[in-house]
Amino acid sequence: MQNVSPFHIAIPVHNLSECRTFYREILNCEEGRSSDHWVDFNLFGHQLVIHYKPKSETDSLHHNPVDGQNVPVPHYGVVLPWDTFQSFANELKSKNIQFVIEPYIRFEGEVGEQATMFFLDPAGNALEFKAFKDIKQLFAK
Numbered sequence: 509m510q511n512v513s514p515f516h517i518a519i520p521v522h523n524l525s526e527c528r529t530f531y532r533e534i535l536n537c538e539e540g541r542s543s544d545h546w547v548d549f550n551l552f553g554h555q556l557v558i559h560y561k562p563k564s565e566t567d568s569l570h571h572n573p574v575d576g577q578n579v580p581v582p583h584y585g586v587v588l589p590w591d592t593f594q595s596f597a598n599e600l601k602s603k604n605i606q607f608v609i610e611p612y613i614r615f616e617g618e619v620g621e622q623a624t625m626f627f628l629d630p631a632g633n634a635l636e637f638k639a640f641k642d643i644k645q646l647f648a649k
Contacts, residue, residue: 520561593639
């Protein structure tokens with residue numbers, strides 16, 4: 509996993525101000541460029557852009573079962589170092605984040621064992637952050 513290039517993702521939000529505060533103050537993302545309709549953030553070294561989009565009646569999440577949990581789809585996030593994941597999870601708990609899936613160890617004792625957690629931003633976008641004690645397990649079958 510040497511020299512991983514930063515990814516870019518743009519997501520819709522129906523309240524730019526509320527989401528701007530969430531990403532800046534709850535997730536501690538450094539804010540970059542912005543306009544009246546979008547804001548760039550540094551999400552653990554990756555470029556996340558929130559774009560205003562009016563709320564729609566069809567905006568809803570689907571869920572798929574994974575390791576006994578109902579995982580929201582779509583979702584996005586970052587694979588963090590193990591210690592960073594643990595401290596980030598504790599910080600989110602201290603900020604009273606309501607988790608869709610509380611931080612836990614998925615696939616415990618199996619190939620691909622990982623720490624994971626899911627929560628929603630104020631616009632209902634699902635985020636997953638995860639970590640592997642052994643990063644070689646990231647793509648293990």
